[in-house]
Each structure stands twice: as C-alpha cells, then as structure tokens.
Amino acid sequence: xxxxxxxxxxxxxxxxxxDDRPRHVCHSCGAIHYQNPTLVVGCIPVWENxxxxxxxxxxxxxxxxxxxxxxxxxxxxxxxxxxxxxLEETGATVADLTPYxxxxxxxxxxxxxMFCSRLLAPDFHPTxxxxxxxxxxxxxxxxxxxxxxxxEKTLRCYLKDRISGRFVFRTDKxxxxxxxx
Amino acid sequence: xxxxxxxxxxxxxxxxxxDDRPRHVCHSCGAIHYQNPTLVVGCIPVWENxxxxxxxxxxxxxxxxxxxxxxxxxxxxxxxxxxxxxLEETGATVADLTPYxxxxxxxxxxxxxMFCSRLLAPDFHPTxxxxxxxxxxxxxxxxxxxxxxxxEKTLRCYLKDRISGRFVFRTDKxxxxxxxx
Numbered sequence: 050x051x052x053x054x055x056x057x058x059x060x061x062x063x064x065x066x067x068d069d070r071p072r073h074v075c076h077s078c079g080a081i082h083y084q085n086p087t088l089v090v091g092c093i094p095v096w097e098n099x100x101x102x103x104x105x106x107x108x109x110x111x112x113x114x115x116x117x118x119x120x121x122x123x124x125x126x127x128x129x130x131x132x133x134x135x136l137e138e139t140g141a142t143v144a145d146l147t148p149y150x151x152x153x154x155x156x157x158x159x160x161x162x163m164f165c166s167r168l169l170a171p172d173f174h175p176t177x178x179x180x181x182x183x184x185x186x187x188x189x190x191x192x193x194x195x196x197x198x199x200x201e202k203t204l205r206c207y208l209k210d211r212i213s214g215r216f217v218f219r220t221d222k223x224x225x226x227x228x229x230x
Numbered sequence: 231x232x233x234x235x236x237x238x239x240x241x242x243x244x245x246x247x248x249d250d251r252p253r254h255v256c257h258s259c260g261a262i263h264y265q266n267p268t269l270v271v272g273c274i275p276v277w278e279n280x281x282x283x284x285x286x287x288x289x290x291x292x293x294x295x296x297x298x299x300x301x302x303x304x305x306x307x308x309x310x311x312x313x314x315x316x317l318e319e320t321g322a323t324v325a326d327l328t329p330y331x332x333x334x335x336x337x338x339x340x341x342x343x344m345f346c347s348r349l350l351a352p353d354f355h356p357t358x359x360x361x362x363x364x365x366x367x368x369x370x371x372x373x374x375x376x377x378x379x380x381x382e383k384t385l386r387c388y389l390k391d392r393i394s395g396r397f398v399f400r401t402d403k404x405x406x407x408x409x410x411x
Contacts, residue, residue, distance in 0.1 A: 052238035054231045054254075054263070059238070067358065070303070073235075082235070085268050086302050088341060121267050122251070126334035126403055127341060148401055151329060151343075153307035160269060160308060162332075177248065218399035220329055222307055 055080045086158045090131040091118020093207050094143045096168040099186055100204070103138050103179035105196055112180075113196035116203060118161065131164045139182045141173040150206055152199050153222040163203045165216055198223050236261045267339045271312040272299020274388050275324045277349040280367055281385070284319050284360035286377055293361075294377035297384060299342065312345045320363045322354040331387055333380050334403040344384045346397055379404050 053060050053075035060073040065081050073082040093116060094101040102114045119134040121127060128146040135143050143166035152161040173182045185191075187208055195201045202221055210216045234241050234256035241254040246262050254263040274297060275282040283295045300315040302308060309327040316324050324347035333342040354363045366372075368389055376382045383402055391397045 050235045052233055052235050054233050054235045054241075057233035057238045057240070060235075083301065084304055086304055087266050088269055120264065121341075123265055123267055123339045124336060126336055127332070128334075128401070148332060148399065151308070153309075155305060155307055158304045160302075218329065220309070 050082060050084075053078060053080055054082065084158075086160055088121040088127065089118055089159050089161045090121045090127050090134060091116050091161065091163050091203075092131045092135045092143050092146065092166045093149065093163060093203060094135055094139070094141055094166050094168050096171050096184055099184035100190070100207075101135075101139055101141060101168060101173060101182065101184055102190075103176075103183075104181040105178065106175075106180040107178050110196035113194050114191050114200075115196040116163070116200050118163070118200075127162055128164060131162075131166070135166070138176055138178045139173045140176055141182070142169045143167065144169050147216070148218055149216055150203050150218070151220045152202060153220070154199065155222065156225045161199050161203075163199075165207070231263060231265075234259060234261055235263065265339075267341055269302040269308065270299055270340050270342045271302045271308050271315065272297050272342065272344050272384075273312045273316045273324050273327065273347045274330065274344060274384060275316055275320070275322055275347050275349050277352050277365055280365035281371070281388075282316075282320055282322060282349060282354060282363065282365050283371075284357075284364075285362040286359065287356075287361040288359050291377035294375050295372050295381075296377040297344070297381050299344070299381075308343055309345060312343070312347070316347070319357055319359045320354045321357055322363070323350045324348065325350050328397065329399055330397055331384050331399070332401045333383060334401070335380065336403065337406045342380050342384075344380075346388070 050073045056078040058077035060075050062071040063074045104114050105111050117135040117138040121130040146164040146166045149165045150163045231254045237259040239258035241256050243252040244255045245252050285295050286292050298316040298319040302311040327345040327347045330346045331344045
C-alpha cells in the first residue's frame with residue numbers, strides 16, 4: 050500500500066494513537082488503513098463415499114489437485130461462500146454444509162474454513178478454474194499431486210474421522226516451513 | 231474507496247474479466263482491489279462458573295456490556311487474537327481456548343468467532359477500552375445493557391449448553407433487523 054484509498058495522497062507506516070502496531074496512515078486526511086487476515090472457505094463434497102476434487106487450471110499450483118475453496122466475499126455467509134466456490138470450481142451443487150476444520154495460516158494472513166458437505170447429485174464438469182473434476186475413492190486420491198498443504202490436512206483429517214463416523218469440528222495450523230511441499 | 235492504493239490514481243467500480251461482481255479497479259496500473267469480510271475473534275472467559283464481561287468505554291455502544299472481542303490481526307492465529315483482545319479489554323489472561331460459536335453478520339461484512347476459555351486467575355481491571363470489568367453469575371448478567379446482539383447470542387448459547395456440560399461448536403447468523411436492539 051503506497052497511497053490513501055480515500056484521498057489519493059501517499060501513506061506512511063506509523064503507530065496511530067491508542068494503537069500498538071504500525072498501520073498505513075494518511076497524514077493528509079487522517080485515514081488509518083487496517084489490513085486483516087482473509088477467510089478462505091471450501092468444501093469436502095462427498096458422493097457415495099467418494100470425494101470430489103478438481104485439478105487447478107489457474108495459478109498458483111496449476112495442474113495440481115485441490116478441494117473447492119476460495120475467498121469469502123462480502124454479502125454471503127461462510128457456508129454460502131463455500132457452496133458458491135464449489136459450484137464455480139466443479140459445477141456441482143452441495144448441501145448439508147457443516148463446519149469441519151479451521152486452519153490458521155498465519156504467515157500468509159489466511160484462515161481456511163472447510164465444510165463437510167454432500168453432493169446433491171453426481172453432476173459436475175470442468176470449469177474455467179478446473180481442467181478436470183473427479184470423484185475419488187480413498188485409495189485413488191492423488192497424494193503426490195495435491196495443490197496445498199491445507200487440502201492434504203483436510204483430506205487426512207476427514208478420512209481418519211470417517212473410520213469412526215464422528216466428524217467433530219477442529220482447528221489446525223500450518224507453519225511456514227510446511228507450506229512448500 | 232476512491233483511489234488506487236498502489237498508484238494513487240482514481241478507481242472505478244467495474245466487473246473484471248473472468249469475474250462476476252464489481253470491484254474497485256484501477257485503469258491506470260490495472261490493480262483490482264478486493265474487499266472481503268473481516269473476522270472478529272473473542273472469548274467467553276469463565277472463572278468458577280462466573281463469566282467475565284466488560285463495560286465499553288469506546289464507541290460504538292459506549293457504556294454497554296460486552297464479551298471481549300475484536301478484529302483479528304495479521305500475524306496471529308484466531309485463538310491468539312481472542313487471547314490478545316481479552317487481555318487488552320479486561321487485563322485478564324485466558325487459557326484452554328476452544329472454538330465455540332461462529333456467527334455470520336453478512337450485512338456488516340463480519341464473521342464472529344467466539345471461544346470458550348477459562349481465566350487463569352481472577353485478575354482483571356478496567357482498561358483503556360473498558361470502564362468496568364466484572365465477573366457475573368448467570369442471574370446477574372445485565373441483559374438489558376448488552377452492547378451487541380452477537381454477545382447476547384453467545385451468552386444464551388453458552389448458558390444453555392452449560393446445563394448439559396456439552397459445548398459443541400455451532401454456527402449462527404444475525405440478520406439486519408436483529409442488529410439494532
């Protein structure tokens with residue numbers, strides 16, 4: 050951030066009064082520009098014991114497999130965002146979304162919130178963001194070609210819980226060293 | 231948002247290529263400025279069956295009672311943010327934070343994440359943000375003077391679960407008509 054989004058003048062990093070950390074501050078109009086973590090919402094879409102995954106056709110990690118997920122937008126609930134991302138990336142409609150795993154990824158200022166969900170029908174297709182969309186049995190999951198550590202964590206957590214059938218909400222975090230596969 | 235925070239030139243609202251909603255776009259440098267919901271993190275700090283609340287000494291809702299909560303900052307996990315806010319607003323240190331209630335407040339672009347927690351010691355005090363900090367028995371809770379609907383929801387949910395002793399993670403949402411008390 051170089052300029053004030055309110056008045057267009059240059060901003061500087063300074064600790065505002067009654068604050069304890071540097072912010073982008075505009076000395077012309079007085080605006081303080083806060084920067085906060087972004088919420089990424091996504092799904093584990095399940096159909097008859099198989100999990101729907103998509104092969105990324107966009108960067109980063111083009112060509113690698115992922116679960117549908119993306120930035121929550123203003124104007125939608127977290128569950129609605131996860132449903133929208135699933136539709137956009139796989140063409141599939143999901144229902145019964147239950148919050149399942151929240152993952153802090155502090156060094157990139159993101160929090161992932163992944164929902165358990167079921168496919169309403171086995172209808173899905175490649176999309177602008179996904180070159181391939183496919184249902185995977187557990188033993189078919191392409192572990193060596195997963196796009197992001199958070200997706201691998203989510204899948205492993207889900208498959209472990211599936212043994213007992215108890216999907217309890219939980220939290221996890223990903224440290225910087227873990228991110229690059 | 232009026233100006234591009236990258237180059238300082240005016241921005242306009244336009245739907246970027248491969249997008250489906252208007253964003254603040256800079257036609258000078260090409261930057262697209264996304265705006266996403268903010269995560270508010272907070273605690274239900276408990277000491278021997280009593281709940282720690284604070285009386286707001288800042289706007290909005292100065293003079294009303296609340297649970298400690300505030301915007302998650304870059305560089306911290308959600309639990310660390312909730313712990314920090316509790317310390318800042320009440321002077322108290324909490325431990326054993328467990329995610330408890332997530333509340334979508336779509337029309338103000340916020341998601342609340344409230345944690346169950348226990349006070350490490352009954353040590354707390356007024357702070358810059360709170361004129362009064364106090365432990366409440368259930369029957370003492372100042373229901374008519376609660377600052378925000380999300381705080382009332384959190385307290386009612388917690389007190390109900392306390393009867394069974396089972397605090398299961400859950401979600402809720404607040405509609406626009408509910409917000410103003």
